[in-house]
Amino acid sequence: MKYAYYPGCSAHTSGKEYDKSFRLVAKALDIELVDVPDWSCCGSHVTYVFNPALAASLSARNLGLVEKIGGEVILTTCSGCYQTLKRSNELLKHDGVVQSKVKNALEAINLNYTGNVRVRHALEALTTDEALKAISAKLTKPLKGLKVAPYYGCAIVRPKFEDSFDDPENPQSLDRLLKVLGAEPIPYIDKVRCCGGVLIMKHEKVGLEMVRRLLVDAKQAGADCIVTPCALCHLNLDIMQPKVEQTFKTTLNMPVFFFTQLIGLALGFPSHQLGFDKHMVPPISLLQAKNL
Amino acid sequence: MTTLSRKITSDMMDPTFETTLKNRLGEKGEKIPLCFQCGVCSGSCPVVFAMDYTPRQIMELIKLGVKELVLNSSTIWLCAACYSCSVRCPQGVDLKQVMETLKEIAIEDPKYSRDEKTFYEKFIDVVKKNGRMDEVALYVKLMPKSTVMRNLGFGFKLYQKGKINLRPVRSNAAGDVAKMFENVLSEEVQKQ
Numbered sequence: 001m002k003y004a005y006y007p008g009c010s011a012h013t014s015g016k017e018y019d020k021s022f023r024l025v026a027k028a029l030d031i032e033l034v035d036v037p038d039w040s041c042c043g044s045h046v047t048y049v050f051n052p053a054l055a056a057s058l059s060a061r062n063l064g065l066v067e068k069i070g071g072e073v074i075l076t077t078c079s080g081c082y083q084t085l086k087r088s089n090e091l092l093k094h095d096g097v098v099q100s101k102v103k104n105a106l107e108a109i110n111l112n113y114t115g116n117v118r119v120r121h122a123l124e125a126l127t128t129d130e131a132l133k134a135i136s137a138k139l140t141k142p143l144k145g146l147k148v149a150p151y152y153g154c155a156i157v158r159p160k161f162e163d164s165f166d167d168p169e170n171p172q173s174l175d176r177l178l179k180v181l182g183a184e185p186i187p188y189i190d191k192v193r194c195c196g197g198v199l200i201m202k203h204e205k206v207g208l209e210m211v212r213r214l215l216v217d218a219k220q221a222g223a224d225c226i227v228t229p230c231a232l233c234h235l236n237l238d239i240m241q242p243k244v245e246q247t248f249k250t251t252l253n254m255p256v257f258f259f260t261q262l263i264g265l266a267l268g269f270p271s272h273q274l275g276f277d278k279h280m281v282p283p284i285s286l287l288q289a290k291n292l
Numbered sequence: 293m294t295t296l297s298r299k300i301t302s303d304m305m306d307p308t309f310e311t312t313l314k315n316r317l318g319e320k321g322e323k324i325p326l327c328f329q330c331g332v333c334s335g336s337c338p339v340v341f342a343m344d345y346t347p348r349q350i351m352e353l354i355k356l357g358v359k360e361l362v363l364n365s366s367t368i369w370l371c372a373a374c375y376s377c378s379v380r381c382p383q384g385v386d387l388k389q390v391m392e393t394l395k396e397i398a399i400e401d402p403k404y405s406r407d408e409k410t411f412y413e414k415f416i417d418v419v420k421k422n423g424r425m426d427e428v429a430l431y432v433k434l435m436p437k438s439t440v441m442r443n444l445g446f447g448f449k450l451y452q453k454g455k456i457n458l459r460p461v462r463s464n465a466a467g468d469v470a471k472m473f474e475n476v477l478s479e480e481v482q483k484q
Contacts, residue, residue: 009425038465158375194374
């Protein structure tokens, strides 16, 4: 399998270990990733508030680059990019005004986009029946005894697009993956409850309260750790966790993994290759206690 | 909030408000169909605890044409754009799109200037300059110097963990991105 890979901006900042572990796992599963050449910001939902035609143009530049290298699918690890690229694709299909503005903007940089690149998320690609079979066949260290809260976040499941791969209210792909990895997915009431996203920047207290609830609910449900397919969720749940503990005077100590790190662990990669040292809440003692 | 904290007076009303909003949503292929005030949106909203008006109240205020309360509410800025309300509304209102369009209107009108606007402006600045987003570059642009200084220790820890970069990440294609900004935005100025 070969994909045009779009890492998204967080792959070079707060989500480096997500990018690193995904590349490692993809290689181990014989998935070839070709980076979208000179990719740029997808626009994100923030640009959509400012100017929808600009946001769609920013997306279309990356989608056009995929067409230029002969790709039909753009694969991304970032849930925000996934949602934005899909939204732009849909807008370009239905909105003639935006369409012509985007066409002009792309002409200014000698690019064209016909609208035919399909947007897929890394979680989607790694949880097809075929991919799960391949993972299962290469499993060397089942994550036995690890109780994991599967946290999907919002952008990967909402809004519901025509070709969305999972349910907006009760998604199952991560749960299925965890079972294949030998871990125990716990029933988690907040699996699609928003972490607040970028809200934490301008409204820190509100954002911290939203994150606190997700962490406490996971703990109360008996989870050892949380797993997520979203870089922004990971930023809020892991990087901001010490701030949550400080603000609400509580101890949580809840490691948060990217799903690609857990696949890597189960495939037998050593922790230093998976970037666990980058986490604010170190998962090493948990993994040792579980003999992983 | 369960009750409206301010009395609605006639000078707050703008009878054209609902139509303006409907037209803008219509341009995006959305509509404000008939909200019957069931409150599923407010019950589904993960940020409702911090809002001055609940999403359901905002929908009713739109219908009444109380533009001032809607555009001055904290609600439109606290909406985290998670689409929980949108996927659950029994009448098919895409409330997330409504909130986004209200933000757009508020950003365009200096009368509804709020500090939250700067987040959107600075975010765009960073992308325009670097072709990519960088959380630290945005944070530094956004926060008062005193806040940045107070968080230096935290920042240093993140730097040690390799979570942040000292220099903003730049796309090789930053020039192309800037050209697209110019193209889209200048066309709109000409139109005005």
